[in-house]
Amino acid sequence: MTIETLGVDIAKNVFQLHGVSRNGHIVLRRRVMRDELLAAMARIDRCMVVLEACTGAFYWARKFEALGHQVKVISPQYVKPFVRRQKNDGNDAEAICTAARQSHIPFVPKKSVEQQDIQALHRARQRMVNHRTAVVSQIRGLLLDRGFAFAKSITRARRVIPDILADEHNELAPMARETIEELYDLFRDLDRRIAFFDKKIDEVFRKNEACQRIAKIKGVGPKTATAVIAAIGNGAEFKNGRHLAAWVGLVPRQFSSGDRTVLMGISKRGSQHLRSLLVHGARSVVRTAPNKTDPGNQWVNQLRQRRGFNRATVAVANKNVRIIWAVLRTGEPYRAAC
Secondary structure, three states, X not given: OOOOEEEEEOOOOEEEEEEEOOOXXXXXXXXXXXXXXXXXXXXXXOOEEEEEOOOOHHHHHHHHHHOOOEEEEXXXXXXXXXXXXOOOHHHHHHHHHHHHOOOOOXXXXXXXXXXXXXXXXXXXXXXXXXXXXXHHHHHXXXXXXXXXXXXXXXXXXXXXXXXXXXXXXXXXXXXHXXXXXXXXXXXXXXXXXXXXXXXXXXXXXXXXXXXXXXXXXXOOOHHHHHHHHHHHOOOOOOOOHHHHHHHHOOOEEEOOEOOEOOEXXXXXXXXXXXXXXXXXXXXXXXXXXXXXXXXXXXXXXXXXXXXXXXXHHHHHHHHHHHHHHHHHHHOOOOOOOO
16 A cells, blocks of 8 residues: 555654555554665655654755655644554654644644744844843842842843942952852853844845845834744745734634633744744834824724723734735735825
């Protein structure tokens, strides 16, 4: 029998293959080492290969597509319900295969090398930002424990901490001063590294025509634009703008039964980093809307009066996502309402 769907459980060194026919009969069960995988896949007739979204999935997807296979990537949350009995590589590969054969299961948009490189920039920058926040919080705590208090602001920290360290007549003990000086050196080093990643992201933004187009939308800047392109490419995996908004997690979570429909807060599914960038951009739009009189900002002001600041922010973020999808799919520049 011919393999129609092949589930591949990928790992660092050992890979498990599970192939089924059109009727769902098991045709192949095989364990393959890393250096043998491509040769084994080349011997298999062209079929649909399904991978679980994890580290290395997009790399192997490109390799398998080069061999002529049709490759799909599926989210682990849709695979887990189909794992039977004990968890092992064989059962995981079988669950991947079973999940992929369900008509209602969505697949993950595949990423190119360029998209992965842009995503790596964003992830590395976010790691540096998180480290910087932790270092500033630790310095603030150490100084507060010694009678020095200042506001929770990176800008404020840059001004106040050097002054405290430079004042040799304050109550800061020599050992504590040396400790805080080392932490502040680390803080400045993280600042330098974040500036490096900001520069790289700006370079990507200037060279990418799609980023330039979607950045004309209010509330979308270089970081949001590059993050969107890294996450969804041209948006071809999504049927419409609402589908993309649901994927990002900017639609209401539903809790309904019978004739009773209950809509709750946003679902918060998908990429937290991308969603936070979109929400931060929307928040700036809502905050500055009262100073403007164009139709778009009038809509934002009316929505803010009816539903409050936070709901208006999420609504603007949702609207921006839908506009982004339309701009990417049509290839046309964004034209704001007059």
